[in-house]
Amino acid sequence: MKHSSFFVFPFVSRETPASVFRKNCHAPLKKVLNPITFVVYYFYYRNTKCEEIIVAKIVAIVNQKGGVGKTTTCVNLAAAVAQTGKRVLLCDFDPQANATSGMGVDKTVSNGVYDVIINGVETAKAIVSTPYGDVLPSSKALAGAGVEMINLPDRQFLLKQALRQVAEQYDYIFIDCPPSLELLTLNALCAANSLLVPVQGEYFALEGLSDLMNTVRLVRRSMNPQLQIEGVLLTMFDGRTNLSIQVAQEIKRFFPGKVYATVIPRNVRLSEAPSHGKPICGYDRTCRGAEAYAALAVEFLRKNA
């Protein structure tokens, strides 16, 4: 995720074969290397190390509890990050397809991500561009994918394989997960570098989080050892109630150092925006909800700088 500039080849940002070469090449050696050797190194690093470096960070928005603000967070964080100039893809991996329609994409036009993972359609062909970032849409067909995937080889890695095809074209890919810990969510956890957990500030907030963490441990042990916790986000937060404050304290104890300083307040404009097919930054950029998601994007990007 680090940026660098380079003067000889026409690359302007991120790690390039040349910057990797410069880092790895011992100084006195540089002086004696002639241009031909340089070109050989360039192609060597382009075909090896750099393939691993120039890829998007994939963040899964996960909580098996329903209605906690996963989709609202995915849509509005993706849009707010895209507004800063980053290249963003929102992958809707929930058959409810709320993130798809929330980004203004018609969920009945194509089967989107379902066709990619089940029918082998190229990922790039299923992506739709919007003013708020690219979307890999979902549709209700995805509801059947859990069963259809069962007999496929590497069934837990199908989304990872799909996203790998386009990962070099983005800085961040956000995956909106369904409210369960079954095969679709498992695919998201295997594809992701990290998971962001929205938690609603209410009495039952902590219920289920230990199941989620057990699943994360299992995935780390056998399928995706790199999986990190990106952060925990308090959503629909009402700082005036003692209950919200107590729940926030409990969650900070459960996830030390991982809870975002930004909290998302309960804000009616956030619940209105999806019916207009817009993220909050396109619907009402001055409301409290929009300001909160813009602040979350800043905090998210600062942690990933």
Ligand SMILES: Nc1ncnc2c1ncn2[C@@H]1O[C@H](COP(=O)(O)OP(=O)(O)OP(=O)(O)O)[C@@H](O)[C@H]1O
């Ligand atoms: N901060 C907020 N203020 C007010 N309403 C909100 C807020 N966040 C989410 N909502 C509303 O709460 C409902 C549930 O939110 P959302 O769909 O984002 O949750 P979810 O976790 O994705 O749900 P599911 O588990 O069904 O996928 C929606 O109607 C949404 O508009």
Ligand SMILES: [Mg+2]
């Ligand atoms: Mg949702």
